[in-house]
Amino acid sequence: MKAIEELGYYPNAFARGLRARRTNTIGFVVSDYKALNVFVSPYSAGILTGTLGHLKANGYYMLVYPMPVGEDLAEFDALLGSGRLDGIVVRLVPDAPATDALLDRIAATHIPCVCIEQPGAARFGFSAITYDDRRAACEATKYLLAQGHRRIGHLLGDQRYPTARNRLEGYQRALADGGPGVDEVLVSGGDWLPSTARASVAQFLSLAERPTAIFAASDSLAIAAIEELQSRHVRIPEDMAVIGFDDIEMASWMEPALTTVRIPLYDIGQRAAEQVLEILQAETREPARLETVPLELMIRKSA
Amino acid sequence: MKAIEELGYYPNAFARGLRARRTNTIGFVVSDYKALNVFVSPYSAGILTGTLGHLKANGYYMLVYPMPVGEDLAEFDALLGSGRLDGIVVRLVPDAPATDALLDRIAATHIPCVCIEQPGAARFGFSAITYDDRRAACEATKYLLAQGHRRIGHLLGDQRYPTARNRLEGYQRALADGGPGVDEVLVSGGDWLPSTARASVAQFLSLAERPTAIFAASDSLAIAAIEELQSRHVRIPEDMAVIGFDDIEMASWMEPALTTVRIPLYDIGQRAAEQVLEILQAETREPARLETVPLELMIRKSA
DNA sequence: GTGAAAGCGCTAACAA
């Protein structure tokens, strides 16, 4: 020990890894259409932060690997085959079949893997951390209904994403269940662009029977909608109530503070990290665990 | 080759690394007060994206390592000593001396290293990618002066950050150079919180001699200021011009679109990656290179 | 050119 101290000795991770077959490294793989978004979306960022925080606290390193949908898997295979990773956390933004090939490769390696967001095809037997968009969207819409709103618009997210589709379904279900039913005219958009949200709002406002509330599939859509409304002197929430989804940082400090569905991103990331490490430490191969974290409607000023 | 194909053989990265002393891994180290912000700030995210994009394209992996100021360096030393990293990109958010111990350790290992943001103490001889906040802040303020503004407020960033201090200095220099001079009453704030910006704006508005323009040390400060102004029915830019700093995504789509200083985050990250890889490939140890990327004033609607 | 062998720095198994 004295010599270690004096000589500044540190064990070589590669020699150790080679012999012990432990690398102390977890891969964070993101499968998305534009996977380099890994960091840029605040959404992704929150999850990564949770994962990294837990891994670091437990002496593990994190390697980030973006995997754009449609990109050749050869290099990813090389990574998997290289024995660099003890475990994998994979965030699947699109759903099957776009992500199937990826999961297939991971499954073939027997590297412990936990999925975030989409559980991945059940046949792979991976554990997963998910959340129930559909239910939360339903509750948000029901909250508007409970406030007396009868005409409620929905700003759609990009429908390639299951998350966007689930939010739509929740909205539809709330309106169908003893509500006024869905009016297709009040469902508009289809991507994550603020400009699209503004155009949808303009269109809503031009309707003979205007909506009195809007449920947006994301906070940035909701914020763009609010800006458009404010520029037209529509008061929020008096003339138009607005609810978002995600609870990005800005939601709480904007004016009016945004009522939105909070996704506990940090927790999700952390739970995923906890799960991989548990699998790693477990003696026997436990059955896959599907964990669903609860979402919470944050009632603030915009609705 | 046929056998490789058939057997699905991939070389073991650790055996290879052990023998060849190449790991194909670059560490991205972030030194900040709250280093887990690595991802969450859009700022950081842009840089990381640029770095990762270039590294991946060149067959390198990226390991992200947050290093909070004041945290014990033992584990970081273990990482450095472990031989896991071929090179390091380090983003130094605070400046010396907070970051000196960190650079000291890196220098001791002789692992090629490139600094982002702060050049790092010259004695370490590391290359760096920086940008000139001071000059850009000066230009932004001069632009306001050229528009005829005489009373220009400044929303200060957290003065622990050199970046915030430089922006203040640029503002001061513009006002001193043949301008109306600095009025301390118009310099307010001192952290990155939107609530502080709003309070400063309220205070500006209560002044007998109100400012007619505001230069904010960051976009989020500028956005909060605009919200406060709009809530008080102050028109932008007619009654108050506002300029931000950073050019976050939202700046271009908000209403009114924010005039701000654009920091080419992706480019900065990419250049840093390019530089480490160049050092790695170079036969001889080249002298350190200090690269300064230009910043651009994006003139939109708010000023 | 092609092939054999040494050894990178550890860990785990085994011997003393």
Added chain:
DNA sequence: TTGTTAGCGCTTTCAC
């Protein structure tokens, strides 16, 4: 308990 040794899977060197 303490000490010795084989070998993880490569790359590089050296002999052929």
